[in-house]
Amino acid sequence: MALQMLVTFSPWNCLLLLVALECSEASSDLNESANSTAQYAPNAWFAAASSEPDERISVFELDYDYVQIPYEVTLWILLASLAKIGFHLYRRLPGLMPESCLLILVGALVGGIIFGTDHKSPPVMDSSIYFLYLLPPIVLEGGYFMPTRPFFENIGSILWWAVLGALINALGIGLSLYFICQVKAFGLGDVNLLQNLLFGSLISAVDPVAVLAVFEEARVNEQLYMMIFGEALLNDGITVVLYNMLIAFTKMHKFEDIEPVDILAGCARFVIVGLGGVLFGIVFGFISAFITRFTQNISAIEPLIVFMFSYLSYLAAETLYLSGILAITACAVTMKKYVEENVSQTSYTTIKYFMKMLSSVSETLIFIFMGVSTVGKNHEWNWAFICFTLAFCQIWRAISVFALFYISNQFRTFPFSIKDQCIIFYSGVRGAGSFSLAFLLPLSLFPRKKMFVTATLVVIYFTVFIQGITIGPLVRYLDVKKTNKKESINEELHIRLMDHLKAGIEDVCGHWSHYQVRDKFKKFDHRYLRKILIRKNLPKSSIVSLYKKLEMKQAIEMVETGILSSTAFSIPHQAQRIQGIKRLSPEDVESIRDILTSNMYQVRQRTLSYNKYNLKPQTSEKQAKEILIRRQNTLRQSMRKGHSLPWGKPAGTKNVRYLSFPYGNPQSAGRDTRAAEFSDDDSSDPGSPSIMFSALSRIGSLQKQEAQEIIPMKSLHRGRKAFSSGYQRNTSQEEYLGGVRRVALRPKPLFHAVDEEGESGGESEGKASLVEVQSRWTADRGHSRDHNRSHSPLLQKK
């Protein structure tokens, strides 16, 4: 690219003119300086070029102008992606600094290249590009990945903190800077109050989510997490609303004769803009959820519907001068729950990934613009302004955090500790939002725009680098474990056991909402909304077959590698060792400890592991699968041998007839496998581990006499298809005994995850994506047991 730049230097000057004409006033000043010098050169060049018309046909031509803009943009994005790959290859880096640091560095690098090669016409960001194309994906992604339950549980605190915090910060910083500007010595006398307020509002746009990844491992409690997340979500919207309002003020009242009526009108407008945006978002969210109800035959357009409706909500709100950001956020939040249940598995994955990708691209581009604008000549460095800006940002954030939380702690059941508040204060990292707003300040209204841009850049660099890098150690310091010495094996095991136990008991207790409103909403939701918005008779074809495929494949693998062989799970008293306990050497102890630490199952994370730039890896899903398969296998084994289950219950195998595949028929093995995969009809029962059972049973070559028949979780039936006829119905089982029922229903909890949400008001969010898969099953599972019993007349015997 450097070579080309040298070769085709002149055409860029012409291009410069074109670009300058296209861009709005915001960017024109950037190109102005280059404009004037290059105006006469192109004319001469054009003349020269046109004097060689078509004398010969050139075999090889170079036309860089045609592709310049998309070409460069693509190169930038690729460069940022390569940098990210490198970033994540070094395992320690992501824990040290937030990824924003990396993006800024890449941006600065690109800016340096552009500046160094005197390439004066990079694609520039202007107001419409930013607000119409770059901002919506970022906000959409934030809204979509927000965990709804903790958000709504803490919504009072979050609103209080986000709204008031943003206002206090904006006004505080603005006013303080105004007083600084009054001091004659700093040469800032021409910056009036409105400009200061505007600057205050844009500099208080924080992006704290960027630092979340840094202290992920330190078990931040869920409430704190939610506060940070919620603040990030609402902060953008609020600052943009403020910004637009103040710009309107600035335009209207150039002569600073603002009357109190205007201020009141401004406040009223603030409220209306916010609430109107949210309302728009909710309406569009419901519409799109409703539409996804009917898309089962063309699942390829499901992501399209989701994205288009979100974007439409943004645009529609913006048309009426309502807050598009809040609209798109509300749309994402509303639509998420229903859409996730309606769309197919692949659409669901596509939506998630595409959203991440879009927002990642947007942010990368903004940071590149920021880098380009950093390395350049258009800065105005004013020591006083910049230093005071930095100082006031920190001071006002501290004031707002501690004051607001002090008040809200009086009303909370679980108050935030000082440590939590320190973390919130310190996570006030600025990001792409502030830069964009500063960059897009209209020069006509802000003669000293360059100073603002410079100050914004300094604040961003300072907060991202210094605060971003030190917040990790700070959090770990605050969260310090009391004992740093190595624990004995006993302690490690017991600690992990207690963690699992605690997580389990918390699940038993469920999540309690503190508000009756939420319960009422849940009831309303369950009774009306879900009926309207969620598909009936979810075909679940792809979900079912996917899950079955995964389970079966994994089960086959596990068996083949000998892990799930029967010896591994031998029944109790057979494995007693008679010999005495060996003495182990210290190295053995060390190695044992290492094995233990690295291999023990992780406790289920309660807080969603949210990473702004990446979708979390699926290790927890693998773990969950292992646990499930092992449990089912254990049960099957113990039932087969007729032994009591480990906890002393007699296995009631006598009266129980199991639902089964056509068992003992080797040819049916293949057919069932295929049948499972072709299960296209719908069913209301969860399916798959039965397939796994049958696979295991065949592989294990059981030829048992007793009724070791397998329960198909998937009753592919209601008597519809031929291959489903191989199931016997369990008619005479007891409800509570019965390993059958247990096994039958053991996977059910997975699929009841959704149901449970509806009825008990608890949601198991933050779980492995395994449950995400299952939680997308229909909600009407609770009655499947009754279905089973009532369907006994529909038995068909093979």
Added chain:
Amino acid sequence: MIAPSSQPPLSLAHLPGRLGRVSGAGPRRVTHHPFLLPAVSQASLLRLHHRFRALDRNKKGYLSRMDLQQIGALAVNPLGDRIIESFFPDGSQQVDFPGFVRVLAHFRPVEDEDTETQDPKKPEPLNSRRNKLHYAFQLYDLDRDGKISRHEMLQVLRLMVGVQVTEEQLENIADRTVQEADEDGDGAVSFVEFTKSLEKMDVEQKMSIRILK
């Protein structure tokens, strides 16, 4: 709504406020069960009652194993089965609300005031350290012989460790674990030994759930 069981049924009427007016699917039976009150706070009791009713899908008035298995998160918890089992002591098949609360009361956070005003004559509260440890101990000790044998330790290890660890390694770990804690050399870990091995650990904090305050 709450079926009579061998234990005295739950009383809600004498609790003030909303608790006394808990609406349910049917008429409330009101008899006294003062034991429950110190175990958890009143607010928590109300919430637990809601939860109990939500889990009890068929409105039977008690919970069966199946009801507890409906909790999705427990299915992917390595100790899910054992936790569920701990709700059904002595082989019973149902757990009523007092039993439900009794188990969960173990996880109430320990207030500092509790330990100070401890009346030696009153029974130890369920959320004392000793009782918490006893609950955890019972998760290991399935045959209830008061000792964690090597085999029982091995079973727990199997539950909690990923599949890539070989059986031999597991046995080594189990051996070592028992060996470390066993003081009287009987090859098993008694409750006293168990308590001793965890004396440095902040059990109260690890086995407390905030929402049960």
